[in-house]
Amino acid sequence: MDFYRNKKVLITGGLGFLGSNLATALVKVGAKVTLLDAMLPLYGGNFFNIESIKDKVEVIVADIRDSVKLGEGVKGKDIIFHIAAQTSHVDSMKDPLLDIDINCRGNIIFLESCGNNNPNVKIIYTGTRGQYGKVEYTPVDEKHPVNSTDIYGVNKTAGEQYHFIYSNAYGLRICSLRVNNTYGPYHQMKHSFYGILNWFIRLAIDGKAIKVYGEGNQLRDYNYVDDVISAFILAGASKKTDGKIYNLGSGKPIKFLDLVKKVIEIAGSGSFEKIPWPEERKMIETGDYIADFSKIKKELGWDPKIEMDEGLRRTVDFYKKYRDKYWRS
Amino acid sequence: MDFYRNKKVLITGGLGFLGSNLATALVKVGAKVTLLDAMLPLYGGNFFNIESIKDKVEVIVADIRDSVKLGEGVKGKDIIFHIAAQTSHVDSMKDPLLDIDINCRGNIIFLESCGNNNPNVKIIYTGTRGQYGKVEYTPVDEKHPVNSTDIYGVNKTAGEQYHFIYSNAYGLRICSLRVNNTYGPYHQMKHSFYGILNWFIRLAIDGKAIKVYGEGNQLRDYNYVDDVISAFILAGASKKTDGKIYNLGSGKPIKFLDLVKKVIEIAGSGSFEKIPWPEERKMIETGDYIADFSKIKKELGWDPKIEMDEGLRRTVDFYKKYRDKYWRS
Numbered sequence: 001m002d003f004y005r006n007k008k009v010l011i012t013g014g015l016g017f018l019g020s021n022l023a024t025a026l027v028k029v030g031a032k033v034t035l036l037d038a039m040l041p042l043y044g045g046n047f048f049n050i051e052s053i054k055d056k057v058e059v060i061v062a063d064i065r066d067s068v069k070l071g072e073g074v075k076g077k078d079i080i081f082h083i084a085a086q087t088s089h090v091d092s093m094k095d096p097l098l099d100i101d102i103n104c105r106g107n108i109i110f111l112e113s114c115g116n117n118n119p120n121v122k123i124i125y126t127g128t129r130g131q132y133g134k135v136e137y138t139p140v141d142e143k144h145p146v147n148s149t150d151i152y153g154v155n156k157t158a159g160e161q162y163h164f165i166y167s168n169a170y171g172l173r174i175c176s177l178r179v180n181n182t183y184g185p186y187h188q189m190k191h192s193f194y195g196i197l198n199w200f201i202r203l204a205i206d207g208k209a210i211k212v213y214g215e216g217n218q219l220r221d222y223n224y225v226d227d228v229i230s231a232f233i234l235a236g237a238s239k240k241t242d243g244k245i246y247n248l249g250s251g252k253p254i255k256f257l258d259l260v261k262k263v264i265e266i267a268g269s270g271s272f273e274k275i276p277w278p279e280e281r282k283m284i285e286t287g288d289y290i291a292d293f294s295k296i297k298k299e300l301g302w303d304p305k306i307e308m309d310e311g312l313r314r315t316v317d318f319y320k321k322y323r324d325k326y327w328r329s
Numbered sequence: 330m331d332f333y334r335n336k337k338v339l340i341t342g343g344l345g346f347l348g349s350n351l352a353t354a355l356v357k358v359g360a361k362v363t364l365l366d367a368m369l370p371l372y373g374g375n376f377f378n379i380e381s382i383k384d385k386v387e388v389i390v391a392d393i394r395d396s397v398k399l400g401e402g403v404k405g406k407d408i409i410f411h412i413a414a415q416t417s418h419v420d421s422m423k424d425p426l427l428d429i430d431i432n433c434r435g436n437i438i439f440l441e442s443c444g445n446n447n448p449n450v451k452i453i454y455t456g457t458r459g460q461y462g463k464v465e466y467t468p469v470d471e472k473h474p475v476n477s478t479d480i481y482g483v484n485k486t487a488g489e490q491y492h493f494i495y496s497n498a499y500g501l502r503i504c505s506l507r508v509n510n511t512y513g514p515y516h517q518m519k520h521s522f523y524g525i526l527n528w529f530i531r532l533a534i535d536g537k538a539i540k541v542y543g544e545g546n547q548l549r550d551y552n553y554v555d556d557v558i559s560a561f562i563l564a565g566a567s568k569k570t571d572g573k574i575y576n577l578g579s580g581k582p583i584k585f586l587d588l589v590k591k592v593i594e595i596a597g598s599g600s601f602e603k604i605p606w607p608e609e610r611k612m613i614e615t616g617d618y619i620a621d622f623s624k625i626k627k628e629l630g631w632d633p634k635i636e637m638d639e640g641l642r643r644t645v646d647f648y649k650k651y652r653d654k655y656w657r658s
Binding site for chain 2: 093096097100104105108109112143145146147148149150151154155157158161162164165168169283
C-alpha cells in the first residue's frame with residue numbers, strides 16, 4: 001500500500017460511515033486526506049468518527065451541490081473517493097425530489113467540478129446493490145439488469161452512468177464499486193432509514209425488541225466495513241479499474257432471522273418479534289440477494305476477511321464503548 | 330379503434346411532433362383530447378400542428394413541472410400519453426442540469442400528480458432507443474443493457490424506471506414505448522438538435538448542403554411518424570401492455586449516406602458533403618443501430634406500414650406546402 005504515501009486524496013461524505021473508515025485507513029498508509037461533508041443533520045456525518053485522525057486530515061464542511069467549495073476540494077487531488085449521497089431507500093420514496101437533487105443534480109455538479117478543476121483525476125464512485133432491484137437470478141453479477149425498486153436505486157444508477165459519460169467526454173478515470181449491505185463502527189445510529197444491521201445492534205444493546213418482517217427468511221449478504229474499505233483502497237490504486245464496475249459481497253449469505261438472532265446473542269441483550277411486512281418496506285423489497293463478487297476477486301485479489309461473528313463482536317464492542325457519541329438511550 | 334370513442338385522453342407535449350400527430354389521430358377515432366404543452370421556445374410545440382383539430386381539443390399551456398396546472402389536466406382522464414420531455418442529446422450534454430430538471434424532476438412531479446389525482450390511469454411513457462447507448466449486439470431487443478452515451482438517455486431510463494416504481498407503489502398502469510428515430514410532418518424545423526432526418530429535409534428543400542459525418546456508413550433505423558402513432562394507440566388501448574416495455578423499429582435499417590441521398594432525390598434539391606465527425610457528436614455516437622421490435626409485433630400485432638420513400642415524399646410535400654409555418658428561409 002506504498003501507493004498512497006503522500007498521495008492527495010479527497011473523500012466526499014468523508015465524515016460518514018464509509019468515508020471516515022476509509023479516511024482512517026488512508027491516514028495509516030500515509031495519504032494526505034481531505035474530507036468534504038455537508039454534515040446534514042439526519043445523515044451519517046459525525047465529528048467523533050474522525051477523532052483519532054483529526055490532526056492529520058483537512059476537513060471542508062460543504063455540500064457537493066456547492067460547486068465553489070467543492071472545486072477547492074477537488075483541485076490537485078490524485079484520487080477522489082466519491083461517497084456523499086442521499087442513501088435512504090425509504091426517504092427516496094417519501095421525498096424523491098430531494099433524492100434527485102442530491103443524487104442526480106449533485107453528481108452532475110460534482111462531475112462538472114472534476115472536469116473543470118482536475119480532468120485526469122481517478123474517481124471511485126460508490127454504487128450500491130440497490131441498483132439491481134428485484135433479483136432475477138443469484139448470485140447477482142455485474143451484468144444483472146438494473147431494475148431498482150426505489151428512486152434511490154434508480155438515481156444511483158443514473159449517477160454511475162453520468163460518471164462514465166463524463167469520463168468519455170472529459171477524461172476522468174472512473175471506477176464504480178457496487179457496495180453490498182455494510183455494517184460496522186462509525187455508522188450513524190440515530191434512525192433505521194439506512195444501515196438496518198447497525199440499527200439492530202443499537203436495539204440489542206439497548207435491550208429492545210428487533211422487529212422481523214414476515215418470517216425473516218429472506219437471504220441477505222453483508223460485509224464488515226473494513227473489507228469494504230479494502231476494496232476502495234485497492235480500486236483507487238489500480239489503473240486496471242479505470243472504466244470498470246465491480247460488485248462487493250461476502251460469499252456467505254445469511255437469513256434475516258438468523259442475523260437478528262446472532263446480533264442478540266453477541267450483544268448479550270435484546271429480543272425479537274415477528275411482524276407483518278409494512279407496506280413501505282414490502283414495496284421496495286428485492287427478494288433474496290446474494291452477490292457475485294468474482295470479478296473484483298479475480299482482477300484485484302479482493303476477498304472479504306472478517307467473518308460475521310467477528311464483525312458483529314467488533315461493532316458491538318465499539319458501540320458499547322462509545323454509545324454516547326452516537327445516540328442517547 | 331372503437332376503444333377510444335369518448336375516452337378522455339391527456340397528451341403531455343401535445344403540441345409537439347409526436348403529441349400533435351397523436352392528437353390528430355385520436356380526434357379521428359372519437360377521443361376527447363386534452364393537450365398540455367409548455368411551448369418552450371426551442372422545443373417542438375407549434376400551434377399550427379393542431380390547426381386542423383383546434384376546435385376539437387382542449388389546450389392547457391403549462392409545464393409538466395407546474396404541478397397545479399398539471400393536476401387539472403390529469404384529473405378524470407382514462408389514458409395519458411406522456412410525451413413531454415427535453416429531447417436533445419447534445420443539449421443534455423451542454424446543460425445536464427436542465428435535462429435533470431425536466432426529465433427527472435419533471436417526471437416525479439408528473440407521477441406524483443397522477444398518483445394523487447388519478448391513481449388508476451393508464452400511462453404510455455415515451456422511452457427512446459437512446460436509452461441503449463453503445464450497441465452491444467443487433468438487432469437491439471428490450472433486454473439489451475441500457476448504457477446511454479448521453480445524459481438525456483440516462484435520464485430517460487431513470488424516468489422510465491420512476492414510472493414502474495410509482496406503478497408498484499400507487500397502482501398506475503404503465504407501458505413504455507422505446508421510440509426509434511422518427512420523422513414526418515409536425516416536427517420542429519428550427520434547429521438540428523433533435524430530429525436529424527427532418528433537419529436534412531429542411532436543408533434539401535432550401536437547396537443547401539447536408540453534412541455527412543465521416544463516410545456515413547453507420548446504420549440507422551427510422552420510422553415514419555404515422556407508424557409510431559399507431560403503436561401509441563394500440564398500446565394505450567390494451568390491458569396486455571400494463572407493466573411492459575416495447576421497442577419500435579422499422580425492420581429496414583439504412584446507411585446514413587443512403588438516407589441523405591434519398592432525401593436529396595425526393596426533395597429534388599440540395600446536396601451533401603462529407604466532413605469529419607465533430608467531437609460533440611462522436612462523443613455520443615452509439616454505432617450501428619437496428620431495432621428488434623418482434624415483442625410489440627407479436628403481442629399487439631404492430632407492424633410499420635410506411636416505406637421510407639413514401640414517408641419521405643409525404644414529409645417533403647408537407648413542408649413544401651407549409652414551410653412558412655416551420656421556418657424562415
